[in-house]
Amino acid sequence: MSTVILGIESSCDETAAAVCKDGQIINNIIATQSIHESYGGVVPELASRAHQKNIVPVISEALNAAAITLQDVDAIAYTQGPGLLGALLVGSSFAKSAALALDIPLIPINHMQAHVLAHFIEDPKPTFPFLCLTVSGGHTQIVRVDDYLTMTVIGQSKDDAVGEAFDKCAKLLGVGYPGGPRVDKLAQTGDPHRFTFPQSDIPDLDYSFSGIKTAFMYFLRDEKRKNEQFIEDNLHDLAASLQFTLIDMLFKKLKKAAKQEKIKNIAIAGGVSANSGLRKHLQEEAKKHGWQVFIPKFEFCTDNAAMIATAGYYQLQAGKTGSLRDSPMPRMSF
Ligand code: KG4
Ligand code: ZN
Numbered sequence: 001m002s003t004v005i006l007g008i009e010s011s012c013d014e015t016a017a018a019v020c021k022d023g024q025i026i027n028n029i030i031a032t033q034s035i036h037e038s039y040g041g042v043v044p045e046l047a048s049r050a051h052q053k054n055i056v057p058v059i060s061e062a063l064n065a066a067a068i069t070l071q072d073v074d075a076i077a078y079t080q081g082p083g084l085l086g087a088l089l090v091g092s093s094f095a096k097s098a099a100l101a102l103d104i105p106l107i108p109i110n111h112m113q114a115h116v117l118a119h120f121i122e123d124p125k126p127t128f129p130f131l132c133l134t135v136s137g138g139h140t141q142i143v144r145v146d147d148y149l150t151m152t153v154i155g156q157s158k159d160d161a162v163g164e165a166f167d168k169c170a171k172l173l174g175v176g177y178p179g180g181p182r183v184d185k186l187a188q189t190g191d192p193h194r195f196t197f198p199q200s201d202i203p204d205l206d207y208s209f210s211g212i213k214t215a216f217m218y219f220l221r222d223e224k225r226k227n228e229q230f231i232e233d234n235l236h237d238l239a240a241s242l243q244f245t246l247i248d249m250l251f252k253k254l255k256k257a258a259k260q261e262k263i264k265n266i267a268i269a270g271g272v273s274a275n276s277g278l279r280k281h282l283q284e285e286a287k288k289h290g291w292q293v294f295i296p297k298f299e300f301c302t303d304n305a306a307m308i309a310t311a312g313y314y315q316l317q318a319g320k321t322g323s324l325r326d327s328p329m330p331r332m333s334f
Contacts, residue, residue, distance in 0.1 A: 004066075005316065006073045006098075007309025008059065010091030011083025011111045012137065013042045015054035016305035017062035019073075023313045025121050027065040028299065028306040031058050040177045041167065048086030055094050062305070070098060075321070077312025080108035081332030082138065088328035096324050107312040108322040110334050111303075112139055113151055115269040117314065118300040118307035120148070126294045130265035133254050135272035137163035137180075140207050140250070142257045145267075148314040151334060154261070155205025155253055162246055163272045165209040169216045169242050173231055183239045184275050190240025192277075195219070197245045205253050205260070212245060243277050250278070251285060258289065267294035274301040 002022045009016040016030040031054040036042045063069060078095035081088060092108075099106040116132045119125060126145075134141045140162045142155035160168070163180055170179020175186065198215050200208035220238075223230040231238065258266060268282060279295050286293040300306060315321070 003074045003316070004068065004072055005075050005077055005107070005309050005312045006059070006062070007305040007307075007312055008055075008076065008078040008091045008095050009111070009303055009305040009308045010051045010055065010087050011079045011081070012087060012303060013047050013050075014303040015051045015058050016303065016308075017059045018305035018309045019062050019066040019068065020306075020309035020313055021066075023310070025306045025309060027062055028304055029058050029062045029065065030304055037177055040171055042084070044084045044086055047084055048090060051087055051090035055090055059094070070102065073098075073102065073104065075105040075107055075312065075316055077107040077109050077308050077315070079111045079114070079308055080322070080326060081111065081329030083111060083328075083330060085328060085330045088330065092326075092328050100324060105316065105321040106323065106326070107315050107320070108326050109308050109311045109315070110332055111308075112136075112141065113334055114307040114311040116143055116145055116151060116267070117148065117311045118269055118296050118304070119267050119294050120314070121300055121306050121310050122297070124294065126265050126267050129261075129263055130267055130294070131254070131257055131261060131263050132267040132269050133250060133273070134270045135162050135250065135268065135278075136270035137161060137167065139270070140209065142205050142254060144261055144263070149318055149320065153334070155207065155257060157207040157209055158202065159208050159210040160213065162207070162209050162250060163270070165213050165246055166272065168213045172217055172220055173235065173238060175235075180272060180275065183243055184277065186236050186239035187243040187277060190236030190238070192240040192244035194234070194237040195241035197242065199245060199249050205257050207249065207253060209246070209249070212249075216242065243275070247275075247278050247281050251281060255285070255289070258291065264289070264291045265294070266291045269296060269301065271302045274298050
């Protein structure tokens with residue numbers, strides 16, 4: 001008998017559902033909330049409302065695409081945190097109600113661990129131990145992964161996440177939201193060495209990305225005093241130089257971590273791992289250092305439920321299930 005897991009993701013601005021049969025992802029349905037674009041960022045209240053509207057259709061679509069009904073589901077994996085409380089509540093409430101009605105196990109998932117486990121959705125899968133640079137809109141982490149459920153954060157941002165730096169600087173450039181992909185696109189035809197921005201210098205394997213955002217803001221202000229059209233005249237070079245600096249900062253600590261842990265299996269995960277410059281740079285560094293690298297497909301970089309269902313599969317195998325008493329954890333860590 002096969003085991004069917006329904007995965008539900010609702011931590012930020014994507015409502016997503018996926019069906020996993022014996023560890024194989026059957027489908028991966030995502031409803032992206034475009035409403036936030038006009039506000040230049042995710043508005044938590046609007047995100048919760050959109051999740052509420054989307055959750056039933058998204059789950060129905062995932063079940064239909066797998067040619068099953070809710071009665072065929074053996075366990076429900078859902079994002080417990082970290083994320084926006086109101087958004088998490090929608091997914092967890094649905095998961096709990098369905099699990100109660102069907103009398104099946106609930107599997108609470110840590111969203112950041114799920115980003116790492118996105119590498120086990122398809123081949124080639126990394127071998128343990130490996131390091132994962134998990135880079136998203138809310139987190140920047142270097143994770144040592146010893147097993148599916150044995151992960152240690154060995155370095156992380158002390159303030160803003162790198163995705164936040166992309167998004168906030170993109171806003172200063174006036175290129176809209178979501179900023180990361182727009183900076184990425186502009187950077188492809190820009191000169192990455194045209195401008196330099198100061199990099200934070202903090203100890204160990206940790207990061208700080210709040211300084212670059214401030215430095216970028218003052219740099220633009222000063223240049224605009226000299227030339228009102230400065231941003232428009234230099235948009236591609238600004239995007240490329242900003243992206244180059246952020247990637248350089250990420251790799252300085254990643255290289256240090258690889259050396260310290262003596263690990264050559266290196267993976268990237270999270271929304272910012274969709275960045276074309278970051279993916280290219282990883283390949284170049286791999287050649288230099290003899291790393292074996294793992295880069296997820298685009299659809300598994302940004303938020304999705306396939307990674308939640310996959311994490312659920314490994315947790316269920318390890319007997320790590322939750323209960324109806326579990327609450328969403330907006331600041332969940334591991
Ligand atoms: O993992 P994710 O979808 O959601 C969170 O868990 O936060 O990551 C979203 C972040 C945003 O900051 C977005 O701008 C960034 O990932 N992002 C990118 C790219 N695609 C998404 N950043 C740089 N380049 C991209 N191509
Ligand atoms: Zn995420």
